[in-house]
Amino acid sequence: MKKPALPSSLNAITQSQFQFALIVACSLAAPRIVLSQGYFQDFSAIFGPGTPTLIGGSPYATSNQTGRASELIQQGGEESTEGYFRIARESPDTANVMAFDWDNSSSTENKTTASFDFRALDSDGIRSQGGFAVLLLPTNEYGETGANFGDFGPYEDPNLQGALGIGFDTFNNDIEPQDEPEGMAPVGNHVSVHFDGEKLSQENFERAEFDLVTDDPGVWHRSEISIDGDDFTLTLIDGVDGTRHTLTVTVDLLSTTGNFRPAFAARTGGAADNYDIDNFFMRSIDPCDFDGDGSLGEGDVNILSAAIANGDQDPKFDVNSDGAVDVSDLNFFIGDETKLHTWIGDVNLDGELSTGDLIQMFENGKYETGDPALWSDGDVNGDGVFDSGDLVAALADGGFELGPKWVPSNAVPEPVGRLLPVVVLTTIAIRRRTSRHAE
Template identity: 45%
Template sequence: MKVFGALFTAVFAAATLTSVASGQLYKQDFTADFPTPADPGLVTVLLESPDGDVIAPFVDFPVMGLTMYNGRHQVAARTGGANANQEVSEITSVYERDGASTTVTYGENDDWQTGGANYEPEWGWLQDGFVTLSEDGIGGVQSALAWDQKYDNAYDQITHTFAFQISGVGDPNNDQADGIGWSYLNSDDNDITGIVGPGISEEPSYNGSLGVGFDIWNNGSEGGNSISLHYNGLVLKSYAIDEGETDPNTGDDWAFNSFEIDDIFTATIIQKPGTDELSEPVLSGGSAYQSWNRSGAGPELVQGGDAPSTDGFLRVVPEAGGSANVVAFDYAGSDPDGDFSTSFEFRGLDEAGTRADGMAFLLVPTELYDEEGAELIEFGPHEEPNLAGALGIGFDTFNNDNAAQDDPEEMPNVGNHISVHFDGEKLLQYNLDIEEEIDLVTDDANLWHTAEAFISGDNLTLIVTDGADDSEHVIFDEEIDGLGEIGSFRPAFAARTGGAFDHYDVDNFVLGSGDPSVPGDYNADGSVDVQDIDLQAIAMNDANPDLGIYDENNDGAVNIADRNIWVSTHASTWMGDSNFDGAFGSSDLVVVFTAGKYEADTAAGWAEGDWNGDLKFSSSDLVTAFTDGGYEAGPRAAVAAVPEPSSIVLLMIGSLLMLRVRRKS
């Protein structure tokens, strides 16, 4: 499922390796289920203006994954070229449990820590009972104050209340910035003491924690007067009250930033945890893999989104700075015999306005890196996969301009190139012209690219088709000494970000003999035919079928629903098309009855009448075929209507009469 950015499909093929196997060995579309549905937590945010008017930007807003956690408060503020006085009062939290309540105050005389840049928070600088987080006239401030944890019991609901004021000299729309953020830090994720961040203070996005931002400066998206809701490192929703907006309760214009110190707003935040934790997503099927979070944010299974991709994808690394991850598949137990190929879709998605660093695909020899596990030896950068004994294809999106990537000298690094690495050495590099060829990173949700690569012997050919104009670009057609002798291997992906960052996602991964990228080509011989659907029938009757290969709809089973997909979508024909000519007609009935397996209690294939996949030919197969509606209707793509039910019944009876006549003769 692809929602944003450029999506690429890379296909590689390699010559003779060890062992014997045919068809797909690895398949994973990253579609997952959530075994335990989550009851979302609920958050309400109320804001009272200096005049006593109340606005409610969020009322019982559902927050998936928000469960009961022990925490502590942090407040933070930021200024830039524009600045302001920004203050927050002590905080009162009322914890409710089984009808009883406990009130806890977080104030000046409690245990707290401060941190940040260019300003040291100070209690009572402007007024008693408030901590000043920034002063008008001082720019470049990032300051925070965090209290130690004071409450560690269960609760059904918490009501947090505090006051704040933002003031200064000049026009609030141009001369005051940037805002205040409040967060209830999750102690499990952020410890019971100490400062977190503060980062972008008015956007309090911290791991496992609830946050609310009060933003007074428009940075180009939300801002200039907005209230934002955050949880677990993400912005959930922003409520804008910019110039021209009015308080829905009074109809009056109002804003956070004001010119008088005594213009004080009061915030009330009600936090109701969900009853169940959101379970970790579990793959619906396909090949098993493991991940290694080397630094920063780890890989994620992302579910939901838009066509044309599947219902899920793997986010190898998210758009977060300083992150590096490896995802490696467990060894499948056999290797392709002769030529093989692998295909996957991937993308570099830029939502933050930066680009870096890139990703890679690897074939990792099991002799050096075992048959499972993702903690490969240190290598990097991830987009330049110089890993001993392994084949790596790198997709680099940032120009680091350092010697390690400029070696060999004739390969100067650019921030938009594809490279080939083998046995710890960079061998090939192709610098893509962003304007004239392909941009590996984009913010266009509708841009999809396709890459194909083929290896015969030691020869590697890589082709990338630009989704913007369907132009085809031959990236590599070169000899790689020793590639055909890589031995037993397993596939892996890697990606990283640095000070700049993008999402790097992978989906619809397949590896096997021949060209497993052809949907429905189960034996990977390059064609979708009777041999493939007979393999599917065997899988339908297997107690432990290979879901990664045969489960077309990813529902955890191989059954008639998957068979319908294969027939109608992959083969583009009808049930009953026994001679596989693209249509279902009387000639197909002649073929199957001539085979003599109708009601014969003997194994039958598709060409012998087994259309429903039970490995027999019986009346149920006739029902399956005629119900599909293709009899004498011509090729499937050209059909506008199906026979009436009465005609279908007559046809079935006629077929049975033919059988009787044949038996008597």
């Protein structure tokens, strides 16, 4: 079976197009809309002939611990669509690490999803005395760049302080499996979950059911990872028959890790296999991305304001973590620098509170009608309707015609009285225009 396709959101674009689109989107969005950034690397964008030099995708560093170094491989045909990364070669006593630079967004405070293709390729019929691991490294302990973070071997049993590790053990050393984590034997052909230097769980596979190792260069398995708070889920998709194998673990204190960056490590012993990865994708999703579109914007504000108006106490709407869902959550979501970082009353979410917002409020025709209203209709205090209370809320925030809130010089509110005449005059003008149209 060929390598599984890229994530559906990416399989229609090239790596360079993805990078360009992300840059353009971020530049257009400005600080008022926070895009969920992420890691993407398919090892296919290279520069020049000879030794391949990667120029696209998320940047990473490598470290050769022992033996032969890791290798970026570019070749077509059955082994790869365009390129892949060989963490460890089929050479004895080899150990290598590859770690991505932090992308300024990945954090256990957010829901994180990841996927990658992997292959343990045995070309000589002797299974490797080793394996590989994927790691989430806390940046406060291991920095935001680099691949030298100390010896934590064996890599297929990744007990690294402060880090989450998923080990893939391919060695042919089957022993009767144990049920409890502290009694787990080093069974070959298994995956294990580790956190802060301890093994938490292990899943053993019969090779006839699912073999991590293959002698067919066209077979790539896929790994999918989901992290939501302390809940960790690993799903392995067999590249031979497509069957799925899922391991779910509650990892106490995982959600407190904070910022992290992904890394891979692999090693061989006296016997060796090739350990390859490809099509790595990871994204941390802000928990306030209620509509799931990868950004914070109007859809999320409308969902939150509707929840507040309806008295919905779902904890996911408690965005300021004070134990209640109310207008303070809306104000936090709108004004905090980690969210939209704009002014109360910025109904068009262009980053400013201006006459354009007032015009939009009144043109939607819901002022003092009692009809249900959303943020985009003028309900900026979360009570579900557009009335004078919303104008008072906008006045109180004091940002009228000060420009974007994220500009430091604009962060000091002007006196409320300066806005009041503008509101009144704008209201009168719009009502008059509406009346003329109605005649």
